[in-house]
Amino acid sequence: MSIKDNIKKVRDNVYEVPGSVNKKMRASGRLYLDDESFEALEDGAIDQIVNIACLPGVHRYAIGLPDIHFGYGFPIGGVAAFNEKNGIVSPGGVGFDINCGVRLIKTNLKQADIEDKLDELIEALFKNIPSGVGSKGKIKLKENEIDDVLNFGAEWAVENGYGWKEDLEVLEENGRIKEADSAKVSDKAKRRGIPQLGSLGSGNHFLEIQVVDEIYNDEVAGVYGLEKGMVVIMIHSGSRGCGHQVCSDYLRVMDKAYKNHQIDLADRQLACAPFDSREAQDYLKAMYAAANYAWANRQMMTHWIRETFEDILGKSAKDMEMDIVYDVAHNIAKQETHKFKGNDIKLVVHRKGATRAFGPGSEEIPEKYREVGQPVLIPGTMGTASYVLHGTQTAMEETFGSTAHGAGRVLSRSQAKKDYKPEEIKNTLAANGVKIRATTENVIAEEAPGAYKDVDSVVKISDSTGIAKLVAKVKPLAVTKG
DNA sequence: ATGTGC
Numbered sequence: 375m376s377i378k379d380n381i382k383k384v385r386d387n388v389y390e391v392p393g394s395v396n397k398k399m400r401a402s403g404r405l406y407l408d409d410e411s412f413e414a415l416e417d418g419a420i421d422q423i424v425n426i427a428c429l430p431g432v433h434r435y436a437i438g439l440p441d442i443h444f445g446y447g448f449p450i451g452g453v454a455a456f457n458e459k460n461g462i463v464s465p466g467g468v469g470f471d472i473n474c475g476v477r478l479i480k481t482n483l484k485q486a487d488i489e490d491k492l493d494e495l496i497e498a499l500f501k502n503i504p505s506g507v508g509s510k511g512k513i514k515l516k517e518n519e520i521d522d523v524l525n526f527g528a529e530w531a532v533e534n535g536y537g538w539k540e541d542l543e544v545l546e547e548n549g550r551i552k553e554a555d556s557a558k559v560s561d562k563a564k565r566r567g568i569p570q571l572g573s574l575g576s577g578n579h580f581l582e583i584q585v586v587d588e589i590y591n592d593e594v595a596g597v598y599g600l601e602k603g604m605v606v607i608m609i610h611s612g613s614r615g616c617g618h619q620v621c622s623d624y625l626r627v628m629d630k631a632y633k634n635h636q637i638d639l640a641d642r643q644l645a646c647a648p649f650d651s652r653e654a655q656d657y658l659k660a661m662y663a664a665a666n667y668a669w670a671n672r673q674m675m676t677h678w679i680r681e682t683f684e685d686i687l688g689k690s691a692k693d694m695e696m697d698i699v700y701d702v703a704h705n706i707a708k709q710e711t712h713k714f715k716g717n718d719i720k721l722v723v724h725r726k727g728a729t730r731a732f733g734p735g736s737e738e739i740p741e742k743y744r745e746v747g748q749p750v751l752i753p754g755t756m757g758t759a760s761y762v763l764h765g766t767q768t769a770m771e772e773t774f775g776s777t778a779h780g781a782g783r784v785l786s787r788s789q790a791k792k793d794y795k796p797e798e799i800k801n802t803l804a805a806n807g808v809k810i811r812a813t814t815e816n817v818i819a820e821e822a823p824g825a826y827k828d829v830d831s832v833v834k835i836s837d838s839t840g841i842a843k844l845v846a847k848v849k850p851l852a853v854t855k856g
Numbered sequence: 857a858t859g860t861g862c
Binding site for chain 1: 857858859860
């Protein structure tokens with residue numbers, strides 16, 4: 375008997391986990407999957423959806439997105455919203471890499487403009503943007519400056535010469551959540567954050583030079599400033615050791631808190647506290663601070679990417695129109711107001727491996743994108759395509775304005791190393807015309823595309839269910855890996 | 857993801 379026997383299909387590519395599977399459930403679950411990925415999904419990830427649906431104040435349903443897979447407490451590729459009145463906040467619902475996210479930068483260059491400079495460009499990017507496990511940034515942050523980074527995020531970066539003032543307009547939250555409070559971040563997290571600011575990280579984090587390969591929606595692509603054949607740059611990076619430490623610190627706090635507040639948990643990894651408790655409020659302020667760190671981090675890398683293109687191509691970044699298209703968070707919880715049965719409900723929306731996909735008219739998105747919905751950036755795996763989608767009204771109604779964030783892992787790192795040889799992967803990439811520069815051979819095997827679910831199908835399910843709609847496909851020309 | 861184990 376599998377938990378899947380209890381699940382019924384609601385409509386094409388949407389499954390429901392009934393609230394009756396377990397007596398403790400306070401809501402039902404929803405899974406956005408096609409039949410094939412539903413069959414392939416591990417029961418453990420569905421168990422996690424059931425566990426979340428048992429948490430206090432869970433609103434409507436616990437959601438599994440097309441890239442759902444088993445994670446720490448909460449699945450990755452999931453959304454859960456908890457009512458501020460009687461609900462909880464949980465670090466496991468955000469994950470370790472707070473504000474791991476994606477930024478897309480456009481140019482006015484065509485592939486032909488950079489073709490003979492591509493080797494030089496990727497080599498210089500690899501050199502100018504520190505990457506790898508434990509990598510350190512190249513700036514020397516003063517002890518007291520880390521508080522400004524945590525409290526002001528990308529604003530701090532721009533004020534300190536990293537990038538343009540107008541960059542801030544096209545970042546989720548304008549690159550700074552004002553409720554952040556560095557006083558709630560431990561000294562240990564700050565100590566880890568200080569040397570790492572302005573670095574890419576490792577694993578599936580990357581920096582890619584890409585070309586727009588296909589346009590699915592001319593109108594929206596036009597609004598986002600994208601056209602076929604355009605060279606773009608994508609950054610996939612997070613809050614490094616700083617966010618990791620904030621998560622670890624508050625998991626410990628919450629492990630005590632849930633007992634003190636007498637919250638019944640199906641899994642200790644769901645450790646949480648009531649929204650209005652001191653523990654939850656402290657976590658939110660610290661988590662927002664780590665999110666700000668990640669926005670500052672991507673902002674600094676943006677600056678060095680522009681400098682690198684200027685150096686190699688001999689034109690100014692302004693002349694190359696290296697504007698940011700958008701920047702999205704993939705791991706974050708936010709206080710948001712959502713409509714339900716005609717009422718405004720205040721929720722803490724936990725997105726773990728999920729992209730905000732606010733639809734047309736949302737005041738939270740830049741004015742220039744408001745008529746078409748926000749850009750949704752979904753990275754592929756090494757050497758494969760990435761996608762730009764737009765947020766929709768359907769997402770607002772069904773998924774708290776959220777959609778998938780990428781290709782979920784299907785092989786563990788160790789398994790990937792057994793199954794793939796770095797040399798093979800490099801040859802395959804080369805055959806597809808993709809250049810790669812990585813810190814280690816190891817990471818190339820660990821990040822083999824075969825170790826991940828196909829991003830194309832993830833995006834297709836998002837598009838067909840309407841929780842985000844396709845705008846453009848971009849394909850890599852060259853990639854750097856940490 | 858991560859000073860890739862406390």
